[in-house]
């Protein structure tokens with residue numbers, strides 16, 4: 520009987536992160552400052568720890584994971600790789616389906632992989648406080664956990680609508696000792712400006728980022744942290760793909776195709792980058808990022824320089840974007856609502872090395888429920904996007920009779936997002952395509968002076 524759970528020893532936890540920048544066919548486009556010039560390391564260290572700034576632009580292929588970080592990762596890593604025997608049977612497919620389960624971390628997602636590293640580097644830089652933003656609460660929880668482990672104060676600007684709808688995520692962050700504020704707040708200039716125009720603004724990730732960046736920039740003892748998008752975050756997530764590659768090797772298998780849900784791109788990069796060298800060496804492997812049709816950043820966005828936040832405080836990054844003033848449709852419950860995407864993922868997609876698919880939300884919840892009935896785990900709504908794409912691929916294999924090997928990231932569990940499932944089960948959700956007019960309008964709001 521083939522294995523159900525493929526596990527590694529603690530000693531097999533990767534010792535290094537893999538830096539894909541060393542192997543890119545073309546160098547990444549630089550981040551640009553308000554003057555249109557590339558941002559300097561000096562400018563970035565005003566809000567980021569120096570080691571993280573160094574990693575952001577490093578071209579070194581392997582970067583050692585500090586002992587202190589490995590010791591904490593070892594609480595839940597290596598994570599298990601599952602063979603989805605019961606899902607395969609339910610789909611009656613000849614395909615082999617494997618999933619890498621990141622929901623075993625204390626916060627319930629892959630995000631602590633980077634939160635622990637970011638807290639560590641800030642601690643050794645003498646920083647006392649961290650600020651950040653969170654939408655559904657996954658990143659805020661991860662950073663609260665990591666901050667508590669290194670004795671750092673954490674302040675989380677949580678998108679107001681989620682603050683109200685997901686009270687237990689706030690309880691988790693507070694249990695780990697963090698302070699959680701409903702964004703927009705009256706504490707920052709960015710927040711006050713939004714509230715003066717619209718006192719009932721429900722908040723967005725872009726607004727919460729502006730608040731967290733503004734605070735970090737104004738205090739010497741405080742730095743800002745981001746849970747996705749940036750190169751160093753994707754770097755920290757490469758433990759996922761390195762472990763998965765090793766686990767598949769143990770059972771003598773190799774993926775024909777890998778799927779991962781895509782918000783800012785951190786679990787896509789973390790899972791897929793360690794397989795890119797094989798692809799470059801001629802291995803036939805497809806790498807597919809899956810996003811919602813209501814926030815179709817890669818599949819329909821513009822590849823251009825844009826800000827990472829709504830107030831325009833962050834540097835400009837060349838990425839696929841729906842425009843930094845994007846407000847997600849309120850009907851969308853499945854996460855993955857950021858207007859932009861990792862510059863590295865965007866570049867690899869632009870160059871045809873990664874693929875992308877967009878899936879409608881009703882199909883993602885249907886897929887997640889089918890998965891939970893077969894495999895037991897209730898997936899995070901974000902992860903359901905990948906599951907929907909996996910099921911479609913496995914059903915295609917049933918038609919063609921191909922026995923493909925499919926791998927995906929089960930990026931988290933859904934235990935603190937059951938309101939999203941409630942909404943689906945009670946018929947409150949609908950599918951929504953992102954309107955073409957909004958895409959065209961976003962084009963007009965992109966910074967015009969920067970090099971295309």
Ligand SMILES: *Cc1c(COP(=O)(O)O)cnc(C)c1O
Nearest residue numbers: 657747782783784785786901931
């Ligand atoms: C945050 C999150 C995502 C999306 O973020 P990426 O940076 O694109 O990985 C996906 N799944 C879960 C469970 C998350 O918490």
